[in-house]
Amino acid sequence: MLNDKLHSYIEELISEREPLFIEMENYAKENKVPIMELVGIEALLQFLRMHDSKKILEVGTAIGYSALRMAEALPKASVVTIERDLERIQAAEEFMNRTKYGEQIFLIKGDALEVEELVRERAPYDAIFVDAAKGQYQKFFEIYSKYLSDDGIIITDNVLFKGLVTQSEIESKRIRNLVKKIDGFNRWLMNHSDYHTVILPVGDGIAISKKKR
Numbered sequence: 001m002l003n004d005k006l007h008s009y010i011e012e013l014i015s016e017r018e019p020l021f022i023e024m025e026n027y028a029k030e031n032k033v034p035i036m037e038l039v040g041i042e043a044l045l046q047f048l049r050m051h052d053s054k055k056i057l058e059v060g061t062a063i064g065y066s067a068l069r070m071a072e073a074l075p076k077a078s079v080v081t082i083e084r085d086l087e088r089i090q091a092a093e094e095f096m097n098r099t100k101y102g103e104q105i106f107l108i109k110g111d112a113l114e115v116e117e118l119v120r121e122r123a124p125y126d127a128i129f130v131d132a133a134k135g136q137y138q139k140f141f142e143i144y145s146k147y148l149s150d151d152g153i154i155i156t157d158n159v160l161f162k163g164l165v166t167q168s169e170i171e172s173k174r175i176r177n178l179v180k181k182i183d184g185f186n187r188w189l190m191n192h193s194d195y196h197t198v199i200l201p202v203g204d205g206i207a208i209s210k211k212k213r
């Protein structure tokens with residue numbers, strides 16, 4: 001991971017966001033909603049721009065921050081996003097209704113492990129962004145990679161989990177199990193015969209997977 005000084009330096013250089021996005025960042029902080037951190041989301045948006053993604057599936061909307069930022073960064077793209085938490089769904093809908101970028105977004109309300117049919121109806125996707133329950137990453141990948149177009153990419157967030165993937169002694173059993181799952185997912189993904197994957201130490205660690213031809 002980047003050291004704190006470098007991280008702050010890069011953050012300082014990131015240009016100011018629209019007032020609504022700043023409001024969402026503050027809302028997330030105040031209400032302890034985990035949204036992508038600044039350097040991480042900038043990297044995600046840049047990959048999506050370079051790839052020229054047109055149809056994006058996001059697993060894990062929270063309050064709609066990353067979905068709206070993707071919609072703003074990629075004016076021609078549409079975003080299908082899944083969230084199961086009712087309070088966050090309500091907040092996401094409120095934020096989406098306040099901006100034109102909301103028109104590019106379709107929110108699926110439900111558990112990502114149970115709404116495959118709704119996702120399939122809108123397939124294919126040329127980019128999939130996985131940012132939901134970390135213990136289920138492999139399942140999300142297995143379910144939704146079926147709906148990825150041939151030139152598609154899958155971006156998975158939090159794969160370095162605050163650096164904990166390198167720590168052998170973790171007191172909390174819950175966190176230890178989670179770290180084990182993330183590590184298992186990373187190894188499974190890096191050895192996946194259908195994908196080229198790179199893990200980058202940006203934000204909380206992102207994996208970028210591209211279908212092999």
Ligand SMILES: C[S@@+](CC[C@H](N)C(=O)[O-])C[C@H]1O[C@@H](n2cnc3c(N)ncnc32)[C@H](O)[C@@H]1O
Nearest residue numbers: 035036060062065066083084085111112132133
């Ligand atoms: C890290 S937050 C998403 C942040 C968002 N992508 C952003 O950066 O603005 C993860 C969200 O995924 C949701 N989530 C976790 N597991 C889920 C599942 N199985 N189905 C749907 N949503 C899920 C959580 O409720 C949480 O709001």
